[in-house]
Amino acid sequence: MVVMICGHFQLSPLSILSSSSSSSSSSSSSSRLQLSSSRCSMMDTHKQGRSKFLEFPYVSAPHKNLMLDLVSKVEDRFQSQLLPCTLPPDVQYYKSSNGTSQVSLHITPANTHSPIDFVMGSWVHAELPTGGSLDITSLSAYLNSSNDAPNFVFELIRSSPTMLILVLDLPPRKDLVLWPDYLKTFYEDTKLDTHRQALEKIPEVQPYVTSSLFIRTVASPTAIFVRIQTEDDGGERIDGIIRDHIDRISKQVLGIWLDDCACAERDVGEEDKAYLRKRDGVIRNKTIEVDLGSSFPRLFGPEAAKQILEAIKEYFTV
Amino acid sequence: MVVMICGHFQLSPLSILSSSSSSSSSSSSSSRLQLSSSRCSMMDTHKQGRSKFLEFPYVSAPHKNLMLDLVSKVEDRFQSQLLPCTLPPDVQYYKSSNGTSQVSLHITPANTHSPIDFVMGSWVHAELPTGGSLDITSLSAYLNSSNDAPNFVFELIRSSPTMLILVLDLPPRKDLVLWPDYLKTFYEDTKLDTHRQALEKIPEVQPYVTSSLFIRTVASPTAIFVRIQTEDDGGERIDGIIRDHIDRISKQVLGIWLDDCACAERDVGEEDKAYLRKRDGVIRNKTIEVDLGSSFPRLFGPEAAKQILEAIKEYFTV
Numbered sequence: 001m002v003v004m005i006c007g008h009f010q011l012s013p014l015s016i017l018s019s020s021s022s023s024s025s026s027s028s029s030s031s032r033l034q035l036s037s038s039r040c041s042m043m044d045t046h047k048q049g050r051s052k053f054l055e056f057p058y059v060s061a062p063h064k065n066l067m068l069d070l071v072s073k074v075e076d077r078f079q080s081q082l083l084p085c086t087l088p089p090d091v092q093y094y095k096s097s098n099g100t101s102q103v104s105l106h107i108t109p110a111n112t113h114s115p116i117d118f119v120m121g122s123w124v125h126a127e128l129p130t131g132g133s134l135d136i137t138s139l140s141a142y143l144n145s146s147n148d149a150p151n152f153v154f155e156l157i158r159s160s161p162t163m164l165i166l167v168l169d170l171p172p173r174k175d176l177v178l179w180p181d182y183l184k185t186f187y188e189d190t191k192l193d194t195h196r197q198a199l200e201k202i203p204e205v206q207p208y209v210t211s212s213l214f215i216r217t218v219a220s221p222t223a224i225f226v227r228i229q230t231e232d233d234g235g236e237r238i239d240g241i242i243r244d245h246i247d248r249i250s251k252q253v254l255g256i257w258l259d260d261c262a263c264a265e266r267d268v269g270e271e272d273k274a275y276l277r278k279r280d281g282v283i284r285n286k287t288i289e290v291d292l293g294s295s296f297p298r299l300f301g302p303e304a305a306k307q308i309l310e311a312i313k314e315y316f317t318v
Numbered sequence: 319m320v321v322m323i324c325g326h327f328q329l330s331p332l333s334i335l336s337s338s339s340s341s342s343s344s345s346s347s348s349s350r351l352q353l354s355s356s357r358c359s360m361m362d363t364h365k366q367g368r369s370k371f372l373e374f375p376y377v378s379a380p381h382k383n384l385m386l387d388l389v390s391k392v393e394d395r396f397q398s399q400l401l402p403c404t405l406p407p408d409v410q411y412y413k414s415s416n417g418t419s420q421v422s423l424h425i426t427p428a429n430t431h432s433p434i435d436f437v438m439g440s441w442v443h444a445e446l447p448t449g450g451s452l453d454i455t456s457l458s459a460y461l462n463s464s465n466d467a468p469n470f471v472f473e474l475i476r477s478s479p480t481m482l483i484l485v486l487d488l489p490p491r492k493d494l495v496l497w498p499d500y501l502k503t504f505y506e507d508t509k510l511d512t513h514r515q516a517l518e519k520i521p522e523v524q525p526y527v528t529s530s531l532f533i534r535t536v537a538s539p540t541a542i543f544v545r546i547q548t549e550d551d552g553g554e555r556i557d558g559i560i561r562d563h564i565d566r567i568s569k570q571v572l573g574i575w576l577d578d579c580a581c582a583e584r585d586v587g588e589e590d591k592a593y594l595r596k597r598d599g600v601i602r603n604k605t606i607e608v609d610l611g612s613s614f615p616r617l618f619g620p621e622a623a624k625q626i627l628e629a630i631k632e633y634f635t636v
Contacts, residue, residue: 175493176535207525213539217494221534
């Protein structure tokens with residue numbers, strides 16, 4: 001099972017679809033003329049990749065609307081800090097040679113004034129041998145070592161009209177045993193667990209235990225890992241649950257992340273920064289290995305998977 | 319809800335009930351004569367407390383048999399290393415002034431040749447205002463810093479004939495993110511998760527999420543936290559589940575702990591030892607505060623609870 005295709009991503013508000021200049025302020029004026037040609041090309045690639053990403057072409061309306069809203073919420077907050085996606089075009093969007101699998105990947109790093117390291121968004125569509133399809137959409141955001149607050153991870157995995165897995169978490173960046181204040185600040189005081197509790201009251205919602213012990217290990221104690229399985233109604237009930245529950249809960253959790261984590265004023269000393277870089281590095285490397293590294297070759301073949309993963313690794317390096 | 323009354327305990331095999339000399343080899347011969355009087359008194363106290371502990375007087379036969387077998391398994395392995403319980407008599411067994419709550423507590427430290435720091439076992443019986451009773455039995459074992467392997471925690475909480483909570487875990491003593499080899503050695507290679515999976519296949523077994531984020535944090539990724547709720551059959555089905563499933567699974571997990579953790583040859587350097595002492599210290603302090611510190615005053619009144627907790631703290635200090 002593909003889990004935590006660590007979705008992250010994005011540049012500036014959705015309105016950028018009709019504007020190519022919103023992030024030009026991040027270039028140095030002395031090199032602007034020289035770079036203008038490659039910059040235009042890069043911006044074109046960015047715009048095309050971004051446009052493809054925002055299509056979310058295979059998921060239902062409530063699912064797509066939620067993704068667009070989450071993307072927009074992150075962009076609105078960090079608009080001026082996010083830089084264009086510089087992934088190669090065939091990594092930003094890739095379709096397998098037999099046409100059965102597609103992936104759109106959008107990674108936007110942030111400028112040096114930002115607490116954000118990068119944001120990554122993705123969708124995957126794969127036709128299944130059984131006749132159905134697997135659709136994964138994700139959005140996640142990694143902070144840099146100027147801020148020790150948790151990251152943000154959101155993923156929806158729909159393996160049939162009547163089966164959905166939701167992963168929603170603010171994974172900690174410190175060992176919560178050794179830093180009980182961190183547990184209190186980011187997980188207890190924010191009442192994060194109330195959102196997990198609200199979701200688990202829905203009759204069709206069951207806890208989901210990923211087979212990866214590593215992914216269980218990096219999850220926070222308030223992580224939402226749930227499986228929603230409904231009667232065979234063509235997907236109507238699951239779309240209702242997305243619209244009436246997951247939509248609100250995801251936005252509330254993202255709101256906590258934006259207000260109390262990403263934008264928190266944290267005093268991070270040099271020793272803490274070194275610790276964060278080390279721990280972040282292990283998590284990112286293992287995430288690629290455990291999650292993407294096991295699923296992408298199956299979906300896209302070993303060669304394309306390797307190319308995509310190598311491109312992602314550049315951003316995952318701390 | 320009382321959870322993880324970190325049960326640990328015990329001296330030598332159950333046969334010690336009829337023998338008072340099995341641990342005398344741990345005393346120094348030069349002081350043996352001087353100490354003989356206080357030693358006899360201590361051994362008497364130990365024997366009485368131990369005898370009371372092993373009664374498990376309020377739980378069903380399969381529940382009691384399992385507790386005795388687990389105790390015996392630990393004792394058999396560490397027989398010669400375990401020292402008498404030196405808790406004051408009124409901490410080894412305490413009954414509330416109104417007679418509605420009782421606790422038996424047995425803590426046995428180990429000698430300096432042992433990887434064990436101490437073993438603690440307990441049972442609690444409390445009459446509930448509703449007319450039923452709450453019964454908790456526990457056994458846990460903490461290693462010292464000569465061995466960095468996980469600890470052992472086992473607890474059964476029966477709040478009615480038809481409701482049981484089981485906690486069974488080998489909580490890690492290192493941050494599993496920073497020590498992926500530790501995760502592999504103790505949790506992946508030992509196939510610990512298969513026991514959790516086996517248990518969760520039983521229809522009445524549901525995952526149990528403790529309200530304490532701290533307890534979630536110290537748990538391993540293969541921790542068994544389950545709630546078993548059955549039809550109103552007087553407790554027959556739950557006793558069947560204990561006898562046919564929990565009994566075997568608990569012994570298998572304890573076997574893994576004995577063979578692959580407590581008796582593992584681990585190379586622990588001075589830096590690692592300091593890290594273990596720090597992390598163990600936080601866990602032990604918080605365990606008392608979060609778990610026992612919140613439940614004991616309610617069960618036994620603030621004064622008796624304070625006395626019991628102060629006595630336990632001596633062992634919990636790293």
